[in-house]
Amino acid sequence: MASQRGEGETTTTAAEPADRDRARAIPEAAVARLAVYLRVLSGMADQGVNAVSSEELSQAAGVNAAKLRKDLSYIGSYGTRGVGYDVEVLVSHIERILGLTRNHSVAVVGIGNLGHALANYGGFPGRGFPVTALFDVDADLIGIPVGGIPVSHIDDITAVCLEREVSIGVIATPPPAAQSVCDRLVSAGVQCILNFAPVVLQVPDNVEVRKVDLAVEMQILSFHVARRADEAASVSVGNNGLGVDGMVIRP
Amino acid sequence: MASQRGEGETTTTAAEPADRDRARAIPEAAVARLAVYLRVLSGMADQGVNAVSSEELSQAAGVNAAKLRKDLSYIGSYGTRGVGYDVEVLVSHIERILGLTRNHSVAVVGIGNLGHALANYGGFPGRGFPVTALFDVDADLIGIPVGGIPVSHIDDITAVCLEREVSIGVIATPPPAAQSVCDRLVSAGVQCILNFAPVVLQVPDNVEVRKVDLAVEMQILSFHVARRADEAASVSVGNNGLGVDGMVIRP
DNA sequence: ATATGTGAAAAGTTTCACAGCA
DNA sequence: TGCTGTGAAACTTTTCACATAT
Numbered sequence: 092m093a094s095q096r097g098e099g100e101t102t103t104t105a106a107e108p109a110d111r112d113r114a115r116a117i118p119e120a121a122v123a124r125l126a127v128y129l130r131v132l133s134g135m136a137d138q139g140v141n142a143v144s145s146e147e148l149s150q151a152a153g154v155n156a157a158k159l160r161k162d163l164s165y166i167g168s169y170g171t172r173g174v175g176y177d178v179e180v181l182v183s184h185i186e187r188i189l190g191l192t193r194n195h196s197v198a199v200v201g202i203g204n205l206g207h208a209l210a211n212y213g214g215f216p217g218r219g220f221p222v223t224a225l226f227d228v229d230a231d232l233i234g235i236p237v238g239g240i241p242v243s244h245i246d247d248i249t250a251v252c253l254e255r256e257v258s259i260g261v262i263a264t265p266p267p268a269a270q271s272v273c274d275r276l277v278s279a280g281v282q283c284i285l286n287f288a289p290v291v292l293q294v295p296d297n298v299e300v301r302k303v304d305l306a307v308e309m310q311i312l313s314f315h316v317a318r319r320a321d322e323a324a325s326v327s328v329g330n331n332g333l334g335v336d337g338m339v340i341r342p
Numbered sequence: 343m344a345s346q347r348g349e350g351e352t353t354t355t356a357a358e359p360a361d362r363d364r365a366r367a368i369p370e371a372a373v374a375r376l377a378v379y380l381r382v383l384s385g386m387a388d389q390g391v392n393a394v395s396s397e398e399l400s401q402a403a404g405v406n407a408a409k410l411r412k413d414l415s416y417i418g419s420y421g422t423r424g425v426g427y428d429v430e431v432l433v434s435h436i437e438r439i440l441g442l443t444r445n446h447s448v449a450v451v452g453i454g455n456l457g458h459a460l461a462n463y464g465g466f467p468g469r470g471f472p473v474t475a476l477f478d479v480d481a482d483l484i485g486i487p488v489g490g491i492p493v494s495h496i497d498d499i500t501a502v503c504l505e506r507e508v509s510i511g512v513i514a515t516p517p518p519a520a521q522s523v524c525d526r527l528v529s530a531g532v533q534c535i536l537n538f539a540p541v542v543l544q545v546p547d548n549v550e551v552r553k554v555d556l557a558v559e560m561q562i563l564s565f566h567v568a569r570r571a572d573e574a575a576s577v578s579v580g581n582n583g584l585g586v587d588g589m590v591i592r593p
Numbered sequence: 594a595t596a597t598g599t600g601a602a603a604a605g606t607t608t609c610a611c612a613g614c615a
Numbered sequence: 616t617g618c619t620g621t622g623a624a625a626c627t628t629t630t631c632a633c634a635t636a637t
Binding site: 395396397407411412414415419421422423424425426427 | 594595596597598599
């Protein structure tokens with residue numbers, strides 16, 4: 092069983108040494124940042140900016156310049172020394188690496204509050220991810236269009252996903268339904284799953300799961316609140332008096 | 343400016359050597375997993391399970407046993423060799439470490455589709471995170487209760503957040519509004535932000551930002567689809583013929 | 594006998610610092 | 616001169632393997 096990513100976890104793709112692919116291997120962490128660079132670059136392109144330095148781009152993306160350059164080096168050498176990067180060039184190379192040159196048909200399962208929100212994004216953030224199928228168990232919802240797509244019954248998941256060539260399944264069901272929905276998606280050939288249900292999904296190794304877990308995010312923030320409080324409490328003891336931040340509330 | 347976490351990124355808390363805190367330092371990645379263990383353990387407790395081994399718990403949490411034990415070792419030694427862990431004991435220690443012994447008042451800004459979904463979670467996944475304030479700019483929404491809380495105008499953000507002692511701000515606005523909303527939250531003393539807007543927020547060092555970025559998640563999945571396709575294409579060439587997976591569609 | 598807790602090794606990621614090129 | 620691209624160093628996280636406790 093493969094384990095799912097998200098929240099700072101790292102790959103455990105087990106087996107598969109990927110031998111000579113080593114050269115082409117892009118660190119998992121870098122992939123996530125490339126997606127961010129892509130958005131920043133797209134925004135710049137829209138504003139007519141056509142060249143950018145690693146310093147500028149890294150600022151806008153919230154990382155440091157060395158990391159940005161290292162990340163970009165994984166996809167090739169597309170900058171000009173002494174000058175910087177051409178925005179359009181970078182955009183197209185990142186799109187290629189991320190596989191955004193083809194469309195990825197998306198199915199959303201569970202048309203509750205969140206499912207509605209997701210379905211209504213329509214085409215999904217950044218496009219290239221058309222939502223082509225919606226599923227629920229609630230009889231009152233079946234056939235009703237949400238964001239332009241009529242809701243299908245969850246029992247038709249296999250047939251509909253195969254027919255519409257769904258490549259990404261989004262699970263927005265209540266927790267108890269999530270594993271069963273996941274199994275059905277997998278048996279419909281879906282190999283990528285984005286899971287919003289607070290459940291650890293068990294999937295075969297060839298399926299990639301990413302999770303978005305509100306409770307976990309909140310708890311991580313809670314941890315930092317607590318840590319901050321601890322630091323504030325002990326700051327008067329062991330500090331050199333220079334960096335008493337952490338209590339500064341209004342900038 | 344501090345940079346925000348999420349999607350596999352790692353801390354860059356800059357400065358702050360944290361000297362003698364080294365002993366108490368829990369790796370960022372481990373914190374995220376502790377939250378997952380907590381949920382699994384709570385589920386077990388609800389089902390009347392009261393003891394668990396690292397092997398069982400790690401299975402249920404989707405990690406390996408060694409990692410689980412290492413993670414738990416960061417918070418102390420609460421297991422019994424030759425036996426395992428007491429579920430209740432582990433739950434209470436993880437809750438303590440994550441700062442869940444106190445409530446964290448939450449404000450949601452941007453009551454669109456997503457904001458509605460978030461507000462309606464009511465109490466927020468796993469409780470301990472009561473939603474106490476909602477904000478929007480839309481005059482039609484002001485005063486309307488969503489999930490039991492009336493929507494306030496975004497201009498009142500500072501006053502309301504201070505009054506209700508909001509410690510976590512959730513940004514669910516359209517991208518152009520996000521930075522300005524963030525600035526206002528920060529000036530109301532909010533030090534933890536969960537950002538759903540596809541924007542890189544600039545915040546002072548004492549503010550912790552986590553982001554949930556749909557577009558990035560989809561693009562990471564897209565990358566893996568592409569990588570899989572590449573592997574499948576080149577698998578016939580350099581392989582020993584044993585591990586031709588990646589094409590297995592129905593298990 | 595069995596399962597934890599943990600040093601030490603391995604793997605992965607970030608930062609440094611500078612050679613190399615426009 | 617100025618900024619990219621990248622080896623090598625520093626740091627973090629994961630995995631291993633076994634001493635240790637019950």
